[in-house]
Amino acid sequence: MFxxxxxxxxxxxxxxxxxxxxxxxxxxxxxxxxxxxxxxxTFFGKWGWLYREWLTxxxxxxxxxxxxxxxxxxxxxxxxxxxxxRTQLAFPNMEFLAPxxxxxxxxxxxxxxxxxxxxxxxxGLFNIAVPLQLGARDVAFPFLNSLSFWLFFMGAMLxxxxxxxxxxxxxxxxxxxxxxEMTGSPGVGEDFYIWGIQISGIGSLMTGINFIVTxxxxxxxxxxxxxxxxxxxxxxxxxxxxxxxxxVLTVTxxxxxxxxxxxxxxxxxxGGGNSMMFVNLIWMWGHPEVYIVVLPAFGIFSEVVAAFSxxxxxGYGSMVFAMLxxxxxxxxxxxxxxxxxxxxxxxxxxxxxxxxxIAIPTGVKIFNWLFTMFRGRISFTTxxxxxxxxxxxxxxxxxxxxxxxxAPADFQFHNSYFLIAHFHQVLIGGVAFGYFAxxxxxxxKMFGFKLNETIGKWAFWIWNIGFYVxxxxxxxxxxxxxxxxxxxxxxxxxxxxxxxxxxxxxxxMGIGFLFQVWQIAHSIKFMEKDTTGDPWGARTLEWSIPSxxxxxxxxxTPLVTDRDDWWEEKERIAAxxxxxxxxxxxxxxxxxxxxxxxxxxxxWFIVGFGLxxxxxxxxxxxxxxxxxxxxxxxxxxxxxxxxxxxxxxxxEANAGRSV
Amino acid sequence: MxxxxxxxxxxxxxxxxxxxxxxxxxxxxxxxxITDLILxxxxxxxxxxxxxxxxxxxxxxxxxxxxxVIVETFILLTSSFTSxxxxxxxxxxxxxxxxxxxxxxxxxxxxxxxxxxxxxLKLIHEGHTIHSSAFLSGFFTLVGTxxxxxxxxxxxxxxxxxxxSRYGITEVTQRKVHITSIxxxxxxxxxxxxxxxVYLMGVM
Numbered sequence: 001m002f003x004x005x006x007x008x009x010x011x012x013x014x015x016x017x018x019x020x021x022x023x024x025x026x027x028x029x030x031x032x033x034x035x036x037x038x039x040x041x042t043f044f045g046k047w048g049w050l051y052r053e054w055l056t057x058x059x060x061x062x063x064x065x066x067x068x069x070x071x072x073x074x075x076x077x078x079x080x081x082x083x084x085x086r087t088q089l090a091f092p093n094m095e096f097l098a099p100x101x102x103x104x105x106x107x108x109x110x111x112x113x114x115x116x117x118x119x120x121x122x123x124g125l126f127n128i129a130v131p132l133q134l135g136a137r138d139v140a141f142p143f144l145n146s147l148s149f150w151l152f153f154m155g156a157m158l159x160x161x162x163x164x165x166x167x168x169x170x171x172x173x174x175x176x177x178x179x180x181e182m183t184g185s186p187g188v189g190e191d192f193y194i195w196g197i198q199i200s201g202i203g204s205l206m207t208g209i210n211f212i213v214t215x216x217x218x219x220x221x222x223x224x225x226x227x228x229x230x231x232x233x234x235x236x237x238x239x240x241x242x243x244x245x246x247x248v249l250t251v252t253x254x255x256x257x258x259x260x261x262x263x264x265x266x267x268x269x270x271g272g273g274n275s276m277m278f279v280n281l282i283w284m285w286g287h288p289e290v291y292i293v294v295l296p297a298f299g300i301f302s303e304v305v306a307a308f309s310x311x312x313x314x315g316y317g318s319m320v321f322a323m324l325x326x327x328x329x330x331x332x333x334x335x336x337x338x339x340x341x342x343x344x345x346x347x348x349x350x351x352x353x354x355x356x357x358i359a360i361p362t363g364v365k366i367f368n369w370l371f372t373m374f375r376g377r378i379s380f381t382t383x384x385x386x387x388x389x390x391x392x393x394x395x396x397x398x399x400x401x402x403x404x405x406x407a408p409a410d411f412q413f414h415n416s417y418f419l420i421a422h423f424h425q426v427l428i429g430g431v432a433f434g435y436f437a438x439x440x441x442x443x444x445k446m447f448g449f450k451l452n453e454t455i456g457k458w459a460f461w462i463w464n465i466g467f468y469v470x471x472x473x474x475x476x477x478x479x480x481x482x483x484x485x486x487x488x489x490x491x492x493x494x495x496x497x498x499x500x501x502x503x504x505x506x507x508x509m510g511i512g513f514l515f516q517v518w519q520i521a522h523s524i525k526f527m528e529k530d531t532t533g534d535p536w537g538a539r540t541l542e543w544s545i546p547s548x549x550x551x552x553x554x555x556x557t558p559l560v561t562d563r564d565d566w567w568e569e570k571e572r573i574a575a576x577x578x579x580x581x582x583x584x585x586x587x588x589x590x591x592x593x594x595x596x597x598x599x600x601x602x603x604w605f606i607v608g609f610g611l612x613x614x615x616x617x618x619x620x621x622x623x624x625x626x627x628x629x630x631x632x633x634x635x636x637x638x639x640x641x642x643x644x645x646x647x648x649x650x651x652e653a654n655a656g657r658s659v
Numbered sequence: 660m661x662x663x664x665x666x667x668x669x670x671x672x673x674x675x676x677x678x679x680x681x682x683x684x685x686x687x688x689x690x691x692x693i694t695d696l697i698l699x700x701x702x703x704x705x706x707x708x709x710x711x712x713x714x715x716x717x718x719x720x721x722x723x724x725x726x727x728v729i730v731e732t733f734i735l736l737t738s739s740f741t742s743x744x745x746x747x748x749x750x751x752x753x754x755x756x757x758x759x760x761x762x763x764x765x766x767x768x769x770x771x772x773x774x775x776x777x778x779x780l781k782l783i784h785e786g787h788t789i790h791s792s793a794f795l796s797g798f799f800t801l802v803g804t805x806x807x808x809x810x811x812x813x814x815x816x817x818x819x820x821x822x823x824s825r826y827g828i829t830e831v832t833q834r835k836v837h838i839t840s841i842x843x844x845x846x847x848x849x850x851x852x853x854x855x856x857v858y859l860m861g862v863m
Binding site for chain 2: 141205208209213216217218243247248250251252255258259262264265268270271273274281631634635
């Protein structure tokens with residue numbers, strides 16, 4: 001009996017992460033939050049609501065909202081990771097985080113910010129805006145869309161769980177072998193990494209397919225390719241990159257798992273394995289990945305800059321061409337992440353030049369945005385402020401990128417803080433600023449009320465000042481020789497002043513985030529309702545319908561005759577001409593809700609958890625669950641229904657519209 | 660039911676103002692196949708990089724037995740042909756012919772998988788496992804992934820046969836037959852590359 005208790009004790013201390021007060025704090029916080037959520041749901045009798053309206057929904061607008069909520073939570077977690085690192089580096093010889101803990105924190109910071117913050121925020125905006133811009137009822141495959149979200153969600157939960165159970169991964173955000181092999185990382189952290197990303201990656205791949213089909217096949221009548229809104233074009237180019245890049249990630253992670261689980265020799269140091277092959281493979285996904293997240297941001301800036309300059313976007317055709325060429329060229333630059341591998345001068349030369357070439361279409365866009373603003377009637381709303389701030393930020397980020405692309409010089413910059421400053425500048429300055437702009441821009445369409453502009457402007461300025469204070473010193477300290485992933489440094493390095501400044505900037509950005517939280521809370525309390533459906537006076541079809549959009553989006557399918565069709569329609573009405581005729585109301589065909597995406601994703605979670613711990617007795621039931629849910633869906637022929645005309649008329653009347 | 664599906668998303672628009680949900684799904688499946696093709700390409704590339712790294716163990720010449728693989732190849736090629744015959748029978752409106760040829764297809768597929776499993780077990784029995792060398796890791800993974808795809812295809816077509824017996828040839832089941840058939844031909848094409856790159860180039 002005593003031995004059994006001891007066994008259980010040692011199992012528990014291995015299974016749960018112990019010994020660190022920060023993690024005990026997190027344990028308490030997680031337990032309290034879970035209890036609070038369960039209590040609130042039960043007390044207000046909201047379980048049925050949660051199930052009917054959210055867990056089983058296949059409505060693209062709700063899926064989008066869930067993506068965005070999850071992404072903001074992940075932004076908080078990734079941000080806390082960042083501030084922990086900045087605290088550790090604020091002074092030489094700090095003892096806030098132990099070196100092993102620091103390794104975990106920079107690993108999870110990178111993974112969460114790219115895969116569980118940027119990606120879902122992007123997918124959320126895809127879901128909110130694309131079907132509405134196209135004049136469509138939903139995405140092409142609403143069921144699959146819901147499945148994509150839940151797979152992402154379960155993958156993210158699995159990854160985050162490693163924090164308190166089993167231990168976090170600590171081999172960097174791309175988990176290079178041999179460190180990530182069993183020999184270097186015998187714990188379960190790397191397996192959490194593999195399965196968390198693998199499961200959410202399958203979801204991302206399906207979203208890519210879904211939106212390509214939606215954009216190619218479901219445009220409203222009359223919406224020829226030259227009339228497709230620019231954000232939708234950016235989504236198409238991003239999705240093309242997704243379907244080509246994500247299968248490579250799937251294979252790479254699967255091979256790493258085979259190495260770890262079955263003792264294969266793909267990337268090991270012995271048995272003929274080749275660890276540099278992993279680095280090549282992961283960057284064949286990883287480099288397109290950064291374009292995958294930045295292209296939609298370019299699309300958002302293009303929409304915002306045209307809407308708030310009250311002008312048609314300058315250079316629409318060149319913008320489309322630039323985005324598509326970026327999504328293709330993205331595949332020919334991956335090796336610039338490791339010029340130091342030693343592939344020889346000719347290989348490095350090829351990738352150096354391809355990297356410089358890809359800067360050209362980006363430069364074209366910058367001029368297009370500037371010319372759109374030129375002589376426009378600019379209104380400085382929050383979406384526009386983020387767009388204007390993005391331009392100089394991205395120019396500096398792009399220029400330092402071109403510096404890094406010079407292969408011989410890269411031998412100096414490689415893995416230094418110069419690189420860290422560069423990619424944060426393009427990823428925060430490009431991606432995060434872009435998604436903030438998009439979030440502010442489409443917020444009224446999502447929820448039917450506007451966000452408070454005054455607090456939003458405070459958040460904007462604090463964020464931006466914080467950004468430059470945080471990252472400009474990092475360029476300098478990088479040139480001074482400070483390398484990345486360093487958990488501590490001594491006084492005689494001379495790096496203190498720059499690091500301390502950088503930490504101040506980091507915390508300023510944290511305060512900026514708190515202002516955004518306050519902005520949302522304040523706006524919910526003092527709700528400023530959008531009754532027009534077009535609060536910004538914008539240009540594309542999503543603004544022609546009420547806010548928030550009704551379940552079926554468009555009561556009657558719009559007939560598109562122009563680029564910026566809604567703007568042209570408003571101009572026609574202003575000029576005293578007749579608005580376009582609307583077709584007669586007809587019953588609208590809609591997909592039925594389904595619990596299967598949620599259940600199947602839970603099964604994936606179970607599979608992932610079982611394989612992380614190499615416990616087949618957990619993984620196999622999970623696999624059986626997946627098979628059963630697949631069959632259940634395949635055998636279900638009752639997947640759709642019609643919304644009757646009366647109901648449509650009623651909904652439209654409630655929104656103050658006559659049909 | 661078929662009628663309802665025919666009108667599915669009919670009001671979505673599109674160039675002719677009329678959408679066919681089943682066409683949409685077929686198009687989606689083609690895009691999925693692109694992703695699957697890239698998945699296999701990555702595995703092929705990996706295999707080609709490491710296939711000479713035998714770590715002192717046997718190389719391709721020593722362990723591959725071509726006659727069995729050639730039989731496997733002919734079985735799979737024939738199954739691709741019979742899956743084509745199933746589609747022709749469906750187009751001719753013959754449910755019996757359709758189901759019959761689908762059954763022949765999965766039986767051929769099952770014997771292909773059976774032979775592959777036998778080959779794998781024999782290798783493992785001789786001590787050549789995924790653990791032995793990078794070459795064998797690449798071999799088992801590439802060929803095994805293809806075999807897994809074929810096995811999934813068998814389950815999928817089996818489920819489809821049950822649905823056909825329940826609902827007959829409708830717009831929905833027609834689309835499903837088309838998609839499984841495309842999938843099956845795709846696996847056949849991938850196998851041609853496996854046969855050439857892994858086996859033929861291996862023993863030459």
